[in-house]
């Protein structure tokens with residue numbers, strides 16, 4: 001390899017690293033779609049992202065619709081959590097019918113920190129015994 005081509009290669013590598021770093025900072029987030037089970041009694045469709053430190057509480061942010069898809073008397077709810085915390089309060093469609101959806105737009109955060117490193121979300125049917133839930137993977141900033 002000549003001296004000139006080594007310089008070019010180094011420049012290309014630096015450029016690629018810069019682009020990747022910029023992409024992860026700007027696009028930390030994505031779609032978030034969950035079902036309580038294959039029967040799809042309840043579902044969530046929306047997206048997730050993280051606020052940077054200094055915006056809101058630097059938390060894990062979820063937006064979308066929580067839908068009860070079965071007229072079975074069981075309500076459907078969604079809830080999220082920041083790393084190290086229990087599930088936050090339920091939000092959802094509690095009337096048990098399949099009419100309408102509830103809107104989710106919350107930030108799950110750590111009041112002791114300027115930002116959270118990870119978060120998770122789930123949608124559940126409020127049925128007998130342990131609720132039936134579709135749980136997301138843990139998302140990382």
Ligand SMILES: [Ca+2]
Pocket residue numbers: 041068069070071072073074075076096097098
């Ligand atoms: Ca239902």
